[in-house]
Amino acid sequence: MKNNPLELRTVNVTRYITPLREGGSLPALAEADDDFKYVLKFRGAGHGVKALIAELLGGEIARTLGLKVPELVFANLDEAFGRSEGDEEIQDLLKGSRGLNLALHFLSGALTFDPVVTQVDEKLASKIVWLDSFTTNIDRTVKNTNMLMWHKELWLIDHGATFYFHHSWDNWEKAATSPFPYIKDHVLLPQASAVNVINSELIALLPNEKLREITNLIPSDWLQWEGIEMNSEEIREVYYQFLLMRRNNANNFVKQIQDAREKLV
Known part of the structure; x- marks a missing residue:
């Protein structure tokens, strides 16, 4: 019996909650259209898509080895998202990250x-x-x-x-x-x-x-x-x-x- 191919869910980001400034690439806590909260990693940050690729590969390899990793999802940012954001640095980040990004399920209280x-x-x-x-x-x-x-x-x-x-x-x-x-x-x-x-x-x-x-x-x-x-x-x-x-x-x-x-x- 063949295993099902490995897949990630795709969500649409609906709300930018707050930046997580302890991260060098300025990730954010965000909410998606599945009503879950995620730590969102942006394609427009620091090392761009290479950091997202590293996050994706590293996380899924860890999971394959039986280690605990929050669920990874593809997170889509609509073109209109972030227009009302007052922080100029964050607004630029959101504009540069339109399209497919990566997010980890937020472990509340961890x-x-x-x-x-x-x-x-x-x-x-x-x-x-x-x-x-x-x-x-x-x-x-x-x-x-x-x-x-x-x-x-x-x-x-x-x-x-x-x-x-x-x-x-x-x-x-x-x-x-x-x-x-x-x-x-x-x-x-x-x-x-x-x-x-x-x-x-x-x-x-x-x-x-x-x-x-x-x-x-x-x-x-x-x-x-x-x-x-x-x-x-x-x-x-x-x-x-x-x-x-x-x-x-x-x-x-x-x-x-x-x-x-x-x-x-």
């Missing part, structure tokens, strides 16, 4: 993860450290954990800093097979003692077909890049090949994790 207060067991910590090495996530540190506690469970948020190779787009093959030295700063590295044990388990959860499904989620509209002589499907294929190579060379970054942990002792 608390920022504090490693001093909450102890994470070694298997969960190892899975998260493995994920962030696989996706080259430079942004889950003590200063910025990008994790929430919600209903006594750990949830992962904000994967916009993953796959940083795509900001230069040079030598992506080398980036795919390289270790990940930034893992030394990971907030959960001290607890990640089971990375070698769970490595095979996580690799098995990312077969070729699943990686293809995940990269097929990227809207073609987000793959129209200036300054690159590749069409949208060729760019999509690079993401897919990057993930394949990254998975097939997982031992490289697993060894880096182990080496980084030894230096903590």
